Amino acid sequence: MAKSQINKPTILIVNDDGITAPGINALAQAMATIGKVVIVAPDSPQSGMGHAITINKPLRLDKVDLHTDYESWQCSGTPVDCVKLAVNKVLKKKPDLCVSGINHGSNSSINVIYSGTMSAAMEGAIENIPSIGFSLSNYALDANFEASKFYANKIASAVLKNGLPSNTLLNVNIPNLTKSKVKGIRICRQALAKWQEEFSERLDPTHRKYYWLTGKFVNFDTGDDTDEWALAHGYVSVVPVQFDFTAHHTIAQLNKIKW
Amino acid sequence: MAKSQINKPTILIVNDDGITAPGINALAQAMATIGKVVIVAPDSPQSGMGHAITINKPLRLDKVDLHTDYESWQCSGTPVDCVKLAVNKVLKKKPDLCVSGINHGSNSSINVIYSGTMSAAMEGAIENIPSIGFSLSNYALDANFEASKFYANKIASAVLKNGLPSNTLLNVNIPNLTKSKVKGIRICRQALAKWQEEFSERLDPTHRKYYWLTGKFVNFDTGDDTDEWALAHGYVSVVPVQFDFTAHHTIAQLNKIKW
Numbered sequence: 001m002a003k004s005q006i007n008k009p010t011i012l013i014v015n016d017d018g019i020t021a022p023g024i025n026a027l028a029q030a031m032a033t034i035g036k037v038v039i040v041a042p043d044s045p046q047s048g049m050g051h052a053i054t055i056n057k058p059l060r061l062d063k064v065d066l067h068t069d070y071e072s073w074q075c076s077g078t079p080v081d082c083v084k085l086a087v088n089k090v091l092k093k094k095p096d097l098c099v100s101g102i103n104h105g106s107n108s109s110i111n112v113i114y115s116g117t118m119s120a121a122m123e124g125a126i127e128n129i130p131s132i133g134f135s136l137s138n139y140a141l142d143a144n145f146e147a148s149k150f151y152a153n154k155i156a157s158a159v160l161k162n163g164l165p166s167n168t169l170l171n172v173n174i175p176n177l178t179k180s181k182v183k184g185i186r187i188c189r190q191a192l193a194k195w196q197e198e199f200s201e202r203l204d205p206t207h208r209k210y211y212w213l214t215g216k217f218v219n220f221d222t223g224d225d226t227d228e229w230a231l232a233h234g235y236v237s238v239v240p241v242q243f244d245f246t247a248h249h250t251i252a253q254l255n256k257i258k259w
Numbered sequence: 260m261a262k263s264q265i266n267k268p269t270i271l272i273v274n275d276d277g278i279t280a281p282g283i284n285a286l287a288q289a290m291a292t293i294g295k296v297v298i299v300a301p302d303s304p305q306s307g308m309g310h311a312i313t314i315n316k317p318l319r320l321d322k323v324d325l326h327t328d329y330e331s332w333q334c335s336g337t338p339v340d341c342v343k344l345a346v347n348k349v350l351k352k353k354p355d356l357c358v359s360g361i362n363h364g365s366n367s368s369i370n371v372i373y374s375g376t377m378s379a380a381m382e383g384a385i386e387n388i389p390s391i392g393f394s395l396s397n398y399a400l401d402a403n404f405e406a407s408k409f410y411a412n413k414i415a416s417a418v419l420k421n422g423l424p425s426n427t428l429l430n431v432n433i434p435n436l437t438k439s440k441v442k443g444i445r446i447c448r449q450a451l452a453k454w455q456e457e458f459s460e461r462l463d464p465t466h467r468k469y470y471w472l473t474g475k476f477v478n479f480d481t482g483d484d485t486d487e488w489a490l491a492h493g494y495v496s497v498v499p500v501q502f503d504f505t506a507h508h509t510i511a512q513l514n515k516i517k518w
Contacts, residue, residue: 050310050339051372058461058469080309080373084456085470110385112504113310113378114339126369126453155518162516165509167451185518189505192426194385197343202317210317211344240506240513245371246448247501250424254499257421259414259444 009096009160011035012086012124016046016079016103016116019066023102026145027134028070030152031099034160038095040086042116043074047105049116051123052078061085079120087127097160098124101134102148104141108173108227108237109191109219118171122243125169130159132169137231138176147179151236155185164240171239175231186235191226193219268355268419270294271345271383275305275338275362275375278325282361285404286393287329289411290358293419297354299345301375302333306364308375310382311337320344338379346386356419357383360393361407363400367432367486367496368450368478377430381502384428389418391428396490397435406438410495414444423499430498434490442493449498450485452478 011031015024019041031037043060060076073090075082079100087094103117112118117133124131132155136148151174164170171190175182196218199211219228227237270290274283278300290296302319319335332349334341338359346353362376371377376392383390391414395407410433423429430449434441455477458470478487486496 045315048312048314050308050312050378052309052311052337053307053373053472055307055472056304058463058471059458060467060469078311081472084472085458088456088458089460089470110502113381113385113502114312119309122372126372158516158518165506165512168506168509187510187513189507189510190503192503197347199318199344199347201348204317208319210319211348212317213312213314213340213343238513238518240509241504242506242509243369243372243504244449244451245498245500245502245504247424247427247499248448250427250499250501251446251448253424254446254497257417259417259497 009035011037012095012098013037013039014079014082014100014120015041016049016120018042018045019072019074021104022141023104023145026149027099027102027152030149031156033153034157037070038091039070039072040075040082040090042079042082043076046079046116048114049078050114051080051119053080054078059085061089079116080123083120083123094127094129097156098129098131099134099156102145102152103135104143105135105139106137106173107133107135107171108231109193112171112190112241121169126243130164132156132159132172134172136174136176147177147182148174150179167244168240168242171241173227173231173237175234177234181234182236183234185238186230188227188230188237188239189225190239191219191221191228193217193221193228268294269350270296271354271357272296272298273338273341273359273379274300275308277301277304278331278333280363281400282363282404285408286358286361286411289408290415292412293416296329297350298329298331299334299341299349301338301341302335305338305375307373308337309373310339310378312339313337318344320348338375339382342379342382353386353388356415357388357390358393358415361404361411362394363402364394364398365396365432366392366394366430367490368452371430371449371500380428385502389423391415391418391431393431395433395435406436406441407433409438426503427499427501430500432486432490432496434493436493440493441495444497445489445494447486447489447496447498448484450478450480450487452476452480452487
């Protein structure tokens, strides 16, 4: 093995759209120039799985030959399960970097909470691995990942070189633009936004009612330092994310209440 | 209807252990003295579901007659789905309070991330409803909920009276002690801790390999202001939790990197 190969960092690639999604192949291509790529991804789509883990049933993990250029494993569990199995059973050590995505669809603002892509990256960070989630603001299976690949490579290289603040991961969202139209990278905060749910109410063939979740995204945040602002203005948004969920700034206030 | 009944706050009760779990009945009993209780809970156990939502299949929602004293609905989805359906289809308006639990097992420190109980409460907070998750440090189905009920009532009453800081929910954990042994309530921060995973490797009847997640909890945090410290010393821990995951304190540092 050539020395350059030995010194290459190991890059774990996960996602939530499943191992056959074009986005994970795009991410593998973007990472292959800077490291040794190992893919461990769900065997079926797992969008909206959040930080779910599988505790009440067994997991399957099988080597597959889908992305022929890269070592690839499919797992029957959630995106977070994939990270745990990758570290414990596939790599048997921590990789130098964990990247998740490229998600088909934005994971900006409140979506970070529902996203399996971001939860996988968060699990990497909990494992003390520098971790990044990448998402493209385009849900289509045939989305153009040209700009995403360019920025994923750029940001992953910078993280390998500089590291990340402790207990922090990155939520990177790429606007749905051609590479030449993207204005650059902005460090942002998560916008205050939510989904306004509606449920489509229908009848099944036996006339029993069922519901299907729909909804529209509402951004309450007018700040120009948010991820939503950056994406709307043609920038790649980079939000540092932490897994300490404590609202530290409220502790003094809560201590004043007579419980 | 008597005036006292009209003025009673509406309290939505959810959980992740499922509608038949003793913990949700205990929580309903604790809330019934201070409000009008409506239960919307998963039709099967959903531990470890995190903030998962159901987007690729329909949801069922049926009124049931399990907790005969309280209006009860079971849902085929996740704990977060239950909150969305409760607000949109059952109550058709926001309740005055959303409480989740009482979980069979602690949701202190890093468990907040994996917990369906806490994700349901977080969804309530995203919906701008004062929300609290309650968990007892005892996984047993026949756990004693006496102290939990007392403190759930006390804390819910204080929240109804005082409100909560904006975009904040509470993660309440109760030590596995009798009521007289509990020393009181402490406002805490989330301890820095993690699960050290191991996977039990087994063979199925057809000799195919499968894995079962196991692991042990490791607390890296020696602070006396954490939830783990409080629970170990006989206190009820109350952690204010936010759904803005931005690591604000790292933004200046990240802006110094050449991306």
